[in-house]
Amino acid sequence: xxxxxxxxxxxxxxxxxxxxxxxxxxxxxxxxxxxxxxxxxxxxxxxxxxxxxxxxxxxxxxxxxxxxxxxxxxxxxxxxxxxxxxxxxxxxxxxxxxxxxxxxxxxxxxxxxxxxxxxxxxxxxxxxxxxxxxxxxxxxxxxxxxxxxxxxxxxxxxxxxxxxxxxxxxxxxxxxxxxxxxxxxxxxxxxxxxxxxxxxx
Numbered sequence: 001x002x003x004x005x006x007x008x009x010x011x012x013x014x015x016x017x018x019x020x021x022x023x024x025x026x027x028x029x030x031x032x033x034x035x036x037x038x039x040x041x042x043x044x045x046x047x048x049x050x051x052x053x054x055x056x057x058x059x060x061x062x063x064x065x066x067x068x069x070x071x072x073x074x075x076x077x078x079x080x081x082x083x084x085x086x087x088x089x090x091x092x093x094x095x096x097x098x099x100x101x102x103x104x105x106x107x108x109x110x111x112x113x114x115x116x117x118x119x120x121x122x123x124x125x126x127x128x129x130x131x132x133x134x135x136x137x138x139x140x141x142x143x144x145x146x147x148x149x150x151x152x153x154x155x156x157x158x159x160x161x162x163x164x165x166x167x168x169x170x171x172x173x174x175x176x177x178x179x180x181x182x183x184x185x186x187x188x189x190x191x192x193x194x195x196x197x198x199x200x201x
Contacts (some may be wrong), residue, residue: 043099055117
């Protein structure tokens with residue numbers, strides 16, 4: 001019980017850290033225009049925390065639990081913006097849970113082999129998370145119109161949304177996001193596992 005309560009605290013704080021360190025991740029305008037950044041940050045955010053605490057408890061299912069706490073907490077933030085008069089689609093909640101389930105599945109299917117969880121699970125998260133999030137973002141109406149109509153009061157001038165040149169620099173943000181997420185998730189997962197090892201030295 002203590003382990004799981006500890007995970008709740010850390011998952012909540014990791015969500016806060018993600019919002020404050022790169023708050024554009026959760027907002028519709030930047031989630032669309034910076035989809036590759038969105039994919040990399042969300043893949044690594046999920047994998048580092050989930051691998052660390054899954055190995056901390058040794059229980060398959062911990063990654064999904066961790067992702068669920070982050071999802072609930074982000075929906076609270078979405079509700080707070082909505083209560084302030086912003087539209088429902090102003091904040092995009094990342095889809096962490098299905099990818100976390102794949103991570104748990106790889107840990108369980110390989111008989112709790114941490115190296116397999118890192119390699120297979122990390123790759124699955126990096127490949128699946130951009131796909132789930134692109135489907136999620138497709139349900140949002142007119143993200144750029146919303147960005148210009150409802151500018152965030154805390155947004156610094158250099159981050160003012162601009163009309164993206166679609167196809168000018170890359171043709172497939174989903175492919176780029178999935179590729180970058182998959183490549184980076186494995187070493188990031190290894191880092192999480194190493195931190196877990198250092199904790200008990």
